[in-house]
Amino acid sequence: MSAGREPPVLDVRGLAYAYPDGHQALYGVDLQVHRGERVALLGPNGAGKTTLVLHLNGIHTAGAGSVSVSGLPVGKEHLQEVRRRVGIVFQDPDDQLFMGSVRADVAFGPHNLGLRGAALEARVMAALEQVGMAAYADRPPHHLSFGQRRRVAVATVLAMEPEVLVLDEPSSNLDPASRRELADVLRALDVTVLMVTHDLPYALELCPRSVVLHDGQVVADGATYDVLTDDALMRAHRLELPFGFDPRTVGAPPAASRGGHGSGSGVDSVTT
Template sequence: MTLEAPARDRAPAAAPLVLVERLIFRYPNGHQALHGIDLRIDPGEKLALIGPNGAGKSTLMLHLNGIHLPAEGSVAIAGIPVTRQNLGRIRALVGLVFQDPDDQLFSPTVYDDVAFGPIHMGLARDEVEARVARALEAVGLAGLERRQPFHLSLGQRKRAALATVLSMSPQLLVLDEPSAGLDPRGRRELINLLRSLDQTLLVSTHDMRLVAEVFPRTVILDEGRIVADGPTPDLLADAALLERHGLEMP
């Protein structure tokens, strides 16, 4: 049965990784992007965030690592409130991967980009090298450490951008439209990669086939409100629900 409500009918875990309560957000121009969001994500969940353009998806995601700070309501990651005083701790827990990988790749080589975070964490050289190796292996780019990022394909650049976040060992990965612009091979590689990751995932996407193949739980956001939250097969089978919120069946 499709749920058209923010709450989920299930026993809560002892400690959520993400807890958003009554979150309201207005931009400086007065536009209210979020209207009382309540969201709980438990450790290990893979959750898709879908909705039409302008629904507030990006605004919500930017609250999870403190790019936006709660003005009304609250956001907590692993029990730590997202506040200005806690930004360092929050950003160590939450890895944000933008839609355009060129927003995150700025160094002369892939190695330099992936090593940037661990180096600025003050880690020893051996640990930095180990983290870079693990991250590149995880995204299928081992052996490309010395390549220049702009010589990579779009799919490879997207995976390199993800590696820059994985090298920080975050507990939560937040990805914005990860399959946008990928050809079928790149998309299949992305699906396999997302399935293989151990981290908790929150992914905003318009790719309904990606949602169906990877994410057991889906949240629909529209006009700054959560209008549905439930098992992905149930929501994606509800044609009327999807049509009401500008979405298509996969």
């Protein structure tokens, strides 16, 4: 899992950004994510998490500093390739699923990459199988349950075979079963993950490493367990564990079942 000599999948250096209205959201962010890592990006509302995420695929352009993806600098000239490498799953699946059927929606990204015919179809079905939604390929997305739509949203991005999957609040608005099913899906994926979340137990369950962003700066970067048990740090940055949850008493998170492409034991329970 360690990086070796290859460049980090995500390499953010000294990134600063101010919105056109003058509001500065990021003040020199440094963040490196290496291949195969699962990293949680934590921080209170308004910390600049979403702003940072929108820099990763070039929607925003850095005011100062640089962002590069597997060695490729994010900029106008490589935009298409950067957007293939960085797959963003947005918070509201209704924003992400805009086509008439699940299949067409998952095909949208790879189609933009130039895939056609059987190759496109294979890519679509592979992505849907990874999230356990292959049986719903011909359904209109707005007829699915919220949890199913969230999983399809993940598939729309997986179909582009990204190097890093960026999830914005993946567990928000999910019922506990859907939340757990999504965790199973994410754990079985063989892809680097950056997960923006307020759901700290979810971060502990899925991400060995956590980065805390506050007021546009990285204020902590370490093992999720250490971050969540550092009471002074947590208090200083408006992070709070939900009532009754104590990482010290939870024990180790479920073992990662990765590597076996899509056939992780966790996923099987998803395809009901």
